[in-house]
Amino acid sequence: MNDSAKVALRILGIDPGLRITGFGLLEKVGNRLAYLASGCIRTDAKDSLPGRLGTIHAGVRELVAAHKPDQAAVEIVFVNVNPQSTLLLGQARGAAITALVASGLEVAEYTALQVKQAVVGNGHADKAQVQHMVRRLLSLSADPRPDAADALACAIAHAHGGQGLGALTSRGLHVRNGRLIVGK
Numbered sequence: 001m002n003d004s005a006k007v008a009l010r011i012l013g014i015d016p017g018l019r020i021t022g023f024g025l026l027e028k029v030g031n032r033l034a035y036l037a038s039g040c041i042r043t044d045a046k047d048s049l050p051g052r053l054g055t056i057h058a059g060v061r062e063l064v065a066a067h068k069p070d071q072a073a074v075e076i077v078f079v080n081v082n083p084q085s086t087l088l089l090g091q092a093r094g095a096a097i098t099a100l101v102a103s104g105l106e107v108a109e110y111t112a113l114q115v116k117q118a119v120v121g122n123g124h125a126d127k128a129q130v131q132h133m134v135r136r137l138l139s140l141s142a143d144p145r146p147d148a149a150d151a152l153a154c155a156i157a158h159a160h161g162g163q164g165l166g167a168l169t170s171r172g173l174h175v176r177n178g179r180l181i182v183g184k
Contacts, residue, residue, distance in 0.1 A: 006030045012069035013155030014060065014100070015147050016077075016093040019043060021056050022147030025067050026138065028159045035138040037067060038148035049088070053095040060099035072105045073158035075115060075150060110157050115150070118157035 008029045015022035024038040041059035043052035064072075074097055077089055100107050113123040119133050127150075131143040134152045144152060 009071065009159075010036070010067065010069040011155040011158050012063065012067065012072045012100075012105075013151040013153070013158065014072065014074045014096050015150035015154060016056070016074060016089065016096045017147065018052060018056075018088045018092040019045065020147045021059065021092060021096060022145075022149070022151035023060075023063055024134075024144070024148055024152030024155050025063075025069060026152065026155050026159065033138060033156065033159055035140060035152070038144055038152055040145065040147050049091070053091055056092055056095040057099045060096050061103055064100065064103040064105065069105065071108065071158065072100045073108045073110060073154045074100070075154045076109050076111050078111065108158050110154055115153050115157045118160050119153045 006029050008027050010025060010027050013024040013026075015024075019042070021041040021043075022038070023041065025036040027034045027036055041056055041063075043055045045052075047055070074093065077086070077093070097107055110118075116125045116130060117123040119125075119137065120129050122129070125133075127146050128143075130153050131146060131149040134140070134149045134156065135143045137156060138152065143149065
């Protein structure tokens with residue numbers, strides 16, 4: 001079967017953040033990936049926390065309405081140096097995920113380690129390496145901005161056959177403190 005006879009699958013990747021939430025949309029036809037869109041949802045630091053979460057939620061809902069993705073993938077952050085920052089990031093993730101689910105999408109979740117491994121081949125790659133590989137994999141003319149690159153990388157990881165954290169546990173793998181663990 002040639003690529004023109006295969007079904008196109010639109011995947012929306014989200015890299016959540018309270019200040020900047022990155023998004024990346026790509027289309028997968030067979031084994032080919034094509035870039036469709038990317039960018040950032042920005043919140044105003046002067047707004048209240050509920051207002052900022054509302055901005056993220058509304059922004060994600062608008063993206064889904066405009067681009068009509070078939071699937072969504074969101075990056076997970078387990079540990080941060082500052083506990084308060086971790087809590088705020090978790091709330092931003094929650095706003096993005098609820099917007100996706102409210103839009104009727106199933107959401108796959110990936111750790112940064114999984115995303116970097118899928119895109120760069122090294123789970124400990126730095127942001128510049130991720131940006132460069134996203135550029136190459138999607139044949140972009142320039143490196144995407146860091147937040148958009150992370151979101152595109154999340155979508156690429158999903159497109160490459162990832163099923164999120166659910167697939168890990170079925171293979172006897174678990175994530176602890178942001179690291180992949182074999183067994184319990």
